[in-house]
Amino acid sequence: QSALTQPASVSGSPGQSITISCTGTSSDVGNYNFVSWYQQHPGKAPKLMIYEVNKRPSGISNRFSGSKSGDTASLTISGLQAEDDTDYYCCSYAGGRWVFGGGTKLTVL
Amino acid sequence: EVQVVESGGGLVQPGGSLRLSCAASGFSFNSYSMNWVRQAPGKGLEWISYMTSNSGRIWYADSVKDRFTISRDNAKSSLYLQMSSLRAEDTAMYYCARDKDYAFDVWGQGTMVTVSS
Numbered sequence: 001q002s003a004l005t006q007p008a009s010v011s012g013s014p015g016q017s018i019t020i021s022c023t024g025t026s027s028d029v030g031n032y033n034f035v036s037w038y039q040q041h042p043g044k045a046p047k048l049m050i051y052e053v054n055k056r057p058s059g060i061s062n063r064f065s066g067s068k069s070g071d072t073a074s075l076t077i078s079g080l081q082a083e084d085d086t087d088y089y090c091c092s093y094a095g096g097r098w099v100f101g102g103g104t105k106l107t108v109l
Numbered sequence: 110e111v112q113v114v115e116s117g118g119g120l121v122q123p124g125g126s127l128r129l130s131c132a133a134s135g136f137s138f139n140s141y142s143m144n145w146v147r148q149a150p151g152k153g154l155e156w157i158s159y160m161t162s163n164s165g166r167i168w169y170a171d172s173v174k175d176r177f178t179i180s181r182d183n184a185k186s187s188l189y190l191q192m193s194s195l196r197a198e199d200t201a202m203y204y205c206a207r208d209k210d211y212a213f214d215v216w217g218q219g220t221m222v223t224v225s226s
Contacts, residue, residue: 003153036212038154045204045219046146046154051212089154093211096168098144098156 004029004090004101011107017078020104022090023071030071034093037066037075040103041086049088050075080108111135111215113188113205118220125195129220131188131205136215139183142166142208145190147201148219155201158190159208173199195224 005023012018038046050066085108090101117129145158158179159168178191206213
């Protein structure tokens with residue numbers, strides 16, 4: 001049960017946009033539109049940012065958006081802010097289980 | 110306020126057992142599927158178990174299958190995880206998470222489990 005593949009780190013300057021990729025297989029990302037993204041600050045619980053590939057829960061800024069193409073999902077954060085500097089995880093339903101990515105550390109320069 | 114609160118973590122010897130609890134409030138617990146997700150120190154997230162609202166469907170990650178048992182008591186708005194044959198690699202923060210459209214929308218603060226002699 002391999003994890004989804006995310007870049008270990010990405011960075012951007014305030015106001016810029018960044019994209020975090022999440023590559024899976026035809027058994028998970030490629031087969032289901034149940035990709036979600038989580039933000040996790042140090043010592044805190046994860047927070048749902050995107051579900052069903054591109055839907056935002058109530059209260060989540062529209063600076064966060066999601067997409068998917070084939071076996072790869074992406075999270076885009078526009079108008080980077082200092083508080084976006086933290087860890088992000090993708091997750092995909094995979095038929096009777098869920099698989100997470102290894103996580104990406106976003107640094108706002 | 111919608112929330113879940115985990116408890117029951119602690120230090121346990123390899124081969125030992127532990128039962129985690131998750132108390133839900135602020136929502137109709139008996140209408141939601143629930144999950145357990147864990148995170149080893151300094152590592153990423155790992156889904157480990159799922160249970161539907163009526164306990165009719167249960168799934169486990171291969172890493173915990175046959176060692177962990179998920180259960181729930183809808184009358185008490187509580188979710189449980191019975192862990193046995195614990196190993197050092199089970200050391201992690203354990204989170205209870207509500208299911209929403211195959212995502213995890215409500216998380217607790219977690220309860221830490223340390224497996225060590």
